[in-house]
Amino acid sequence: xxxxRETKRMYCELLEAELSVDLDKxxxxxxxxxxFGTHEYKTSKGIIIEETPMxxxxxxxxxxxxxxxxxxxxxxxxxxxxxxxxxxxxxxxFKSYSGGKRLLHFDTEQGAWHCQRASRRVSxxxxxxxxxxxxxxxxxxxxxxxxxxxxxxxxxxxxDIGLVIIDGLADLVGDVNDIEQSxxxxxxxxxxxxxxxxxxxxxxxxNYGSDKPTGHLGSFCEKKAETQIALERDENTNSxxxxxxxxxxxxxxxxxxxxxxYGFPEVITQEFPDLxx
Numbered sequence: 001x002x003x004x005r006e007t008k009r010m011y012c013e014l015l016e017a018e019l020s021v022d023l024d025k026x027x028x029x030x031x032x033x034x035x036f037g038t039h040e041y042k043t044s045k046g047i048i049i050e051e052t053p054m055x056x057x058x059x060x061x062x063x064x065x066x067x068x069x070x071x072x073x074x075x076x077x078x079x080x081x082x083x084x085x086x087x088x089x090x091x092x093x094f095k096s097y098s099g100g101k102r103l104l105h106f107d108t109e110q111g112a113w114h115c116q117r118a119s120r121r122v123s124x125x126x127x128x129x130x131x132x133x134x135x136x137x138x139x140x141x142x143x144x145x146x147x148x149x150x151x152x153x154x155x156x157x158x159x160d161i162g163l164v165i166i167d168g169l170a171d172l173v174g175d176v177n178d179i180e181q182s183x184x185x186x187x188x189x190x191x192x193x194x195x196x197x198x199x200x201x202x203x204x205x206x207n208y209g210s211d212k213p214t215g216h217l218g219s220f221c222e223k224k225a226e227t228q229i230a231l232e233r234d235e236n237t238n239s240x241x242x243x244x245x246x247x248x249x250x251x252x253x254x255x256x257x258x259x260x261x262y263g264f265p266e267v268i269t270q271e272f273p274d275l276x277x
Contacts, residue, residue: 065231080125091267101162108168176215
């Protein structure tokens, strides 16, 4: 027992310097990965206009929506924007700061053919295939999915991973209502994003007839995510409304997208003023 206490004491001593908050040290805000639109605020020097962060490095965000709400299409839009900021399908509102970093895309729900089709859509929209890796994980058990993602994130020591997409977070646990499994899963998202300095975007369903994400897993995501994005499908126009439900930053403005004649998601809201710089 005394040996265990001593081991824990030594371990905590090693952590102390890393975890201590230095109030005298000037820290920079986390670098931005993706922005959408702008926001303004007043200062003593006048009104400041800045880009609105949707995703910053070192954090994770999640997309929630009912089934058949074109979640994977929205994921394709985000991925293509990250790979190519000047993206003609994005409507002028998005901006990315990829810096040539890689994008890892994990799909846990679709079979190989559908996953390839979605991945090709990203590549065609961005008009690039470099720095983009896509993996279909449907055929392996949930524990192995988690292990494979962990392997890919830590495969290289260099800081070359910018964005990680996990389309189907619920498939990384055995039960979305299992508190221990759900907590461990979200802790992994925080660990991967913080220690690798990347941003993680993941996808989870909404509860039936509710705007809450599914199970304890969804609840943990709400508490820990940087940005919570909700999708709502308009059955009359067959367009999708994208809302910032919660954010640790300024909330980005709502916008709509549709699936165009090319089968690509295309932003149809066009109200983005030019930045003054």
